[in-house]
Structures are given as C-alpha cells and as structure tokens.
Amino acid sequence: MIPSAVRLREEFVAGERSAVETVRETFARIRQSEPALHAFLSLDEPGALAAAAALDRRRADGESLGSLAGVPIGVKDLIGVRGSRTTCGSRMLAEYIAPYDATVVERLRQADAIIVGKTNLDEFAMGSSNEHSAFGRACNPWDLSLVSGGSSGGSAVAVAADQVPITLGTDTGGSIRQPAAFCGIVGLKPTYGLVSRYGVVAYASSLDQVGPMGRTAADCAALLQAIGGPDRRDSTSARREVGEFSPPDSLRGLRIGWVPEQFGPGLDPIVSESVESALRWFESQGAVRVPVELPYARFGIASYYVIASSEASSNLERFDGAHYGFRADGSDVTDLDRLYRATRTAGFGAEVKRRILLGTFALSAGHADAYYGRASRVRRAIRDDFDRVWQQVDLLLGPTTPTPPFPAAAKTSDPLAMYLADVYTVLANLAGLPAVSFPVEPTDTRLPIGAQLTGPPFSDQRLLGLVHRYQQEHDWHLRRPDPIGLPAGIPVSGADS
C-alpha cells in the first residue's frame, strides 16, 4: 500500500527512503495495474528518475526541500507539462508537445514533487465517464466494467489504485468531484480564481478550475497549498493565498445546510442513505442540520450546459488545422474552408462536436439572448441563492452524484442521461464556490459513494479540514479495491467515435 503524500515527504526528508527508490516502486506498481486500468495517457519514467536522482543529491547536500519533496504525482493531460505530450484526450492534439509548463506544474516542480505522467480524460474534459477519451477509457479499479467517472477519470483511478498518492484534475462542472466519488477518493474543486489556469487548455473559461485529488484531505490540502495563490499570468486569478490547513478541534455548533430537494426523486436511495449517514455523524459531533432552499438549483444543469457549450465553442475554434496539432491528410491549404472542415471532422470526437454545435447555436445572432443570456441570468440567480444560504449556514452537505458508478456504455448513446450525472456538482462551478467530494460509508453495495461539502468563497481549506475530521473517525478512504493485482492485459474498451 502506498503511503500518503504527507507521509512520503516526511520519510524522504527524514532520510528513511530515497526519491529514486520511491519512483522505482511507483513505476513497478503502475506496470502491474496499468494494462487493465489505463489511467495514464503517457508516462515519463526516465524524467521521473532523473528528477528523483537530482532530489536525492540535493538532500545529501543539505539543501532545503519543498513541501511535496519526493512525492510522485500524475497530472491530467489537459495541463501543459513542458516537453511532454499534452493530448487533452483528443486526436486533435495526439502529437502536441507543450512548449511551456502550466503555472500549477511550475509550482509542483518548485515544491519538489515528481511528475510521473499524464492522466486520461474525456476529450477536452467534456464528459462524465471517461468514455469520450479518444484513446480508450480509464476503468474503475473497484470493478473494471464500471466507468471511472469523468472527465478527470485517469487522475481518480491512479489514486484509487495506489499508483500515485496524489494527482491534479480539472473541474468545470464536476470533473474532479464526480470521478473522486466513483473511485472512492477525495477531490476538491477550488474557489474560482484560487488556482491559476495559465497553461491549462481551456474548456469553459468562466467555470474551469484546477484542483487536488488524493486519498486523504490532508494530502489534498498540501497539494492545494503548493499549486494555489495569485498568478499574474492568469487575469482571473484571485489576489488570495490558499491559507493554512487547520482542521477544527470541535464541530460543536457547526451549521450544516441540507437541501431537502436534493434528497428527493432522482437520487438513488443507496447514495441517499450513505450521505445521510455522514450527516448523522456530523450531528453526533455537535453540528446542527439546517434545512435550506436553493430555488434555482433545478435549472443548474440547463444553465450549465448552455454556458459551458457556448464557451467551449469559442475556445475550441483555435483547433482548425492551421494553428495547433492535427491537420487532416491531403487537405488543400489554399481552400481554408475545406481545411477546417476536414480537420475538425476527423480531429474531434462525437461529444466535442455536439458541444460545439450546441454552443455555436446558443451564441448565434437572434438566439444569444434566449439561450446564453437566459442561462447567464439563471446563473446569477443561483449565485444569489447561495449568498442567501451563507447567511444561515456555514456549509452545505449533500450527494456528489445521483447514482453509484454506472456500467460502461450505459449512457453513451443518451447524452442527456450522461449530463444528469452532474446535477449536484455544476452548482459550485456556476457560483464559483469551493466544493469537495469525499468517500462515505457505502451502505448497500461495496462500491464507493461520495458526499459533497460546498462552502462560501475561499473556504477551501476549511472544507478539507472538516473532511479530515471525518477521516480521522472513519476509514472508508483507506479501503482498497479488490481487483487490484489484476492480471495484466485485460483489454480496455474501445474509443468513442
């Protein structure tokens, strides 16, 4: 079993293990499970070993060591790592080499973390199951026939299967929290602006955030601290530091908001019971449950998919065969229209095309106010709902997902059913709030179930502190999937067309 990131760093700093040893062990574990899981799109063993050897030398020389020194980490393949392939899970960027490091990657290096590879995702982060990856899905280590969740599926699988202790994901509408819930780990979507997006390929710029994924809240807090804080290269970056991780001594008097509507029809009773059990634990510690209302939350999914698709249609315009990456074979560069058409037809998968079409329509002359304008007004109303709620409670506790992890192929032919997997997660993105998913007691099945804590802006570390308290009294996050030790070579399902 792999130690936590916090522990690995302690052991490294104390001289109890070398970084090279850690990296060797890490790749041995990855080699064992990866053929069946497909959590990574690329691995860089020579690079990781070289970084580890340099770190071991620095330790021997008595130099100061960063906050993640000697900790192996996986980075979602939407985030630029200089000199490495950054495919975004798309044929369009299959051969694209990032020419510079994203700010979060630069900060990982400053913290002396060791990047082992790039994790699998739905194409351009659009999806909730990882089945829209152009390179085949990452499989859920608890049951390979189930989806990992998405879009940061590879990042969640890599942690759940003990390949690495921590990973970076991105979350536009649930892409960190939903796979975290499906794989039984912790994932935080930070407050909008707390973590730089510089060097991260944009999906929907007003919603996107990079965030930490790990087995423990303490590991996520350490990772958040390393990557967060102001960045002059991202104009949407907030002028706020991440703040200290200081879990509370007592939960007495904590006001936990609970939205009855979220526990109504549409929520699988298995999830409902599990989340209730977490609520009851907080109450047993002296927290008070306060029923609150979010009247506009029911329009969240509709508003989110109009806004996200609109922004995506604009952000993805740059992938045209002229600027970056893939260009369709034999296309005639003197006929721009044909070049664009041939490149985009062959380069993008079906879901990305659907979003571009939806978004282009929602922004088109004569429709923009009816769709994008209205969706933006709903978004405003949802934010106002939350502002009112923060007058009454300290945070909200609810389900992360409406169901436990679902079987592969169950929703690929029904986009709307897939979109509804995000019904509880999109709200935090629309309102710019921090939200964390953490594994709670699985009441009826052995599959992981996640609960979601949402808080006011910049309460990120506070939320992780509360999860930490929960994790001190429970060990759901320490359970390991059985199928690990999987026979190598179990085929991974085919790519989305």
Ligand code: GLN
């Ligand atoms: N599943 C959602 C979507 O497809 C969220 C994705 C994300 O957060 N990147 O848009």
